[in-house]
Amino acid sequence: MTKQHTMIELHHIIKRFYIGQPNELEILHGIDLKVNKGEFVSIVGSSGSGKTTMMNIIGILDRPTEGEYMLDGVDVAGAKDKELSMIRNQKIGFVFQTYNLISRTSALKNVELPMLYAGVGKKERTERAKELLAMVGMEERMTHNPDELSGGQKQRVAIARAMANDPSIILADVN
Incomplete structure (x- = not known):
């Protein structure tokens, strides 16, 4: 039997947004997720349910408030911004809702x-x-x-x- 290679592993991911004292909005509530190499995963939910927030955390565009995140065996939660940029560029391709193309270039x-x-x-x-x-x-x-x-x-x-x-x-x- 072939051992699965884990690409994404989230443990108890929580994301809170602070919108002024004493208000906080918890968007992600203790998310656990494991995705192995070669798997196709779809995250579905209603508008405002946290799908984009979760994708931003998985894509290391944002950090969780709490929890652990391993990306291809690397603990990205404690990595410096420069290292995260390199990891994003080498390991992750993004297709955004708004495409994020540079308008003045081909x-x-x-x-x-x-x-x-x-x-x-x-x-x-x-x-x-x-x-x-x-x-x-x-x-x-x-x-x-x-x-x-x-x-x-x-x-x-x-x-x-x-x-x-x-x-x-x-x-x-x-x-």
Whole structure:
């Protein structure tokens, strides 16, 4: 029997937002989650239920108020911001609800951006971005800026960007 490799492990994750004394709003209440390599997990719930907050914690864009979080064997709860940025860039691809594309730059350059941060050379970066855009059916629109794209086209660019550094994890916060 093959041993499962745990990619995401959350133990008793609590997230509180402080909205002025004495008010606090607890969004996540002791969440436990384990996701193994190769698994596909969907988190569903009504609007305002904490799905995006949980994704931001899993994607290390935000920190829990309490609890432990291991990402691919690394305790990210105690890591410094610079280390977290490196982990995010290498291990996680994001597809956000609002896509978060840079409006004044082409689809191609948007997909290249994570690779630029990872130190990938220009030629390799451009070739990979073109391959990814072709994979999502955007080869004819790669020179277009986001304001020249439909919502579905923007989403496909965001998906290509999420795959740019061949991450271990892709987090998609979609409607």
